[in-house]
Amino acid sequence: MTTIVSVEVSDVRFPTSVDLDGSDAMNKDGDYSAAYVVIRTDDPRLSGFGFTFTIGRGNDVCVLAARLRGRPLVGRTVAEVTGDLGAVYRDLASDSQLRWLGPDKGVEHLALAAVMNAVWDLAARAAGKPLWRLLTDMTPTELADAADLSYLSDVLTREEAIGLLTERAPTRDRRIAELTATGYPCYTTSAGWLGYSDAKLRRLCQEAVDSGYRHIKLKVGGNLEDDIRRLRIAREVIGYGDARLMIDANQVWDVPEAIAWVRALAPFEPLWIEEPTSPDDILGHAAIRRAVAPIGVATGEHGMNRVLFKQLFQAEAIDYCQLDAARLASVNEVIAVLLMAAKFGVPVCPHAGGVGLCELVQHLSVFDYVAVSGSLEGRVTEYVDHLHEHFTDPCVVRDGAYVLPSAPGYSAELHPASVAAYRYPDGAYWAGRGGA
Numbered sequence: 001m002t003t004i005v006s007v008e009v010s011d012v013r014f015p016t017s018v019d020l021d022g023s024d025a026m027n028k029d030g031d032y033s034a035a036y037v038v039i040r041t042d043d044p045r046l047s048g049f050g051f052t053f054t055i056g057r058g059n060d061v062c063v064l065a066a067r068l069r070g071r072p073l074v075g076r077t078v079a080e081v082t083g084d085l086g087a088v089y090r091d092l093a094s095d096s097q098l099r100w101l102g103p104d105k106g107v108e109h110l111a112l113a114a115v116m117n118a119v120w121d122l123a124a125r126a127a128g129k130p131l132w133r134l135l136t137d138m139t140p141t142e143l144a145d146a147a148d149l150s151y152l153s154d155v156l157t158r159e160e161a162i163g164l165l166t167e168r169a170p171t172r173d174r175r176i177a178e179l180t181a182t183g184y185p186c187y188t189t190s191a192g193w194l195g196y197s198d199a200k201l202r203r204l205c206q207e208a209v210d211s212g213y214r215h216i217k218l219k220v221g222g223n224l225e226d227d228i229r230r231l232r233i234a235r236e237v238i239g240y241g242d243a244r245l246m247i248d249a250n251q252v253w254d255v256p257e258a259i260a261w262v263r264a265l266a267p268f269e270p271l272w273i274e275e276p277t278s279p280d281d282i283l284g285h286a287a288i289r290r291a292v293a294p295i296g297v298a299t300g301e302h303g304m305n306r307v308l309f310k311q312l313f314q315a316e317a318i319d320y321c322q323l324d325a326a327r328l329a330s331v332n333e334v335i336a337v338l339l340m341a342a343k344f345g346v347p348v349c350p351h352a353g354g355v356g357l358c359e360l361v362q363h364l365s366v367f368d369y370v371a372v373s374g375s376l377e378g379r380v381t382e383y384v385d386h387l388h389e390h391f392t393d394p395c396v397v398r399d400g401a402y403v404l405p406s407a408p409g410y411s412a413e414l415h416p417a418s419v420a421a422y423r424y425p426d427g428a429y430w431a432g433r434g435g436a
Contacts, residue, residue, distance in 0.1 A: 005041060
């Protein structure tokens with residue numbers, strides 16, 4: 001039987017800070033990075049690939065934690081690991097000594113995400129299916145068994161989860177056919193990084209419109225006068241009407257400041273304000289939401305676990321759920337959040353501003369529509385046009401929509417040459433810079 005022989009983890013960092021790609025009010029000079037996991041088997045044709053996302057310094061800490069998280073997989077058969085993806089998740093998550101470092105948050109949780117992303121990729125490759133298809137082919141009971149529903153029974157029981165999934169099951173094929181024809185709608189953040197000049201902002205907004213995007217997001221929160229000027233430029237290019245403009249503060253404000261700042265930007269009719277304050281401040285988000293309506297409140301890329309999302313839903317604190325495929329503990333926890341969002345009627349618009357996140361979240365959004373929510377109303381998934389060339393199965397966006405992935409796996413594999421060039425600190429790029 002095919003057996004796992006090693007779990008390798010590499011520190012891969014891309015120098016996005018050079019051109020200020022990814023710059024925002026909180027994170028001014030990030031280098032998009034991945035704690036990159038490869039699960040090797042004794043069959044050279046079968047491996048699993050996954051990662052978690054950071055922005056540079058500290059990625060090495062995630063790498064060390066992922067090595068510890070992945071160690072118990074070595075020696076197990078692929079059939080054992082992929083045959084019960086809920087059981088292997090619970091086994092890895094139950095390491096009490098690693099869990100103590102969280103629990104369910106911080107580096108230990110990012111590490112679990114990286115390893116389990118590789119496990120799910122391995123399962124999809126072994127099945128010969130793209131991940132979204134692996135998930136949509138699972139029965140409601142199998143999905144509920146895979147989901148991490150712990151600490152959620154006060155809002156979502158296993159029976160409720162199975163019932164919701166069962167209700168959607170008969171019409172799955174219809175929605176798959178629809179997405180095959182149209183793709184899954186997305187928005188672009190690539191035009192709106194805070195460090196870009198006005199001229200670059202204007203040019204990239206026009207390019208986005210010309211490429212079919214009707215949703216564009218800008219970073220805000222550095223300086224109010226600058227934000228007003230930049231939003232005016234964006235609206236001059238994209239217009240109003242059905243052209244949607246979103247804004248993202250990346251956590252820089254206290255609650256009263258967020259309310260005042262968003263009200264000052266209200267004439268530009270933003271669809272939502274994203275991460276207006278601390279990602280852990282549930283009641284703060286609720287207060288902001290009440291104060292700035294009808295502008296929506298969106299958050300979730302720093303949502304550390306399913307319990308935080310449960311409370312955001314309970315408190316009616318958000319209009320849009322922006323879960324992250326590499327911060328939540330992989331698909332097992334993502335399924336739980338998707339189920340809660342569907343129960344509470346909150347659209348899920350996953351975060352994808354980081355290396356490889358677009359590749360992952362396209363699968364999750366397709367699964368959500370096909371098997372969980374059954375709706376595209378209010379749903380649009382993030383896209384950034386950075387670093388896709390480093391992946392063996394890069395996402396494809398056409399006319400403002402993700403084309404359904406068709407290759408087996410979770411689209412998480414990096415080209416070996418990219419790993420060799422950008423592995424830190426000894427890859428060709430970083431070694432040439434003296435490891436800086």
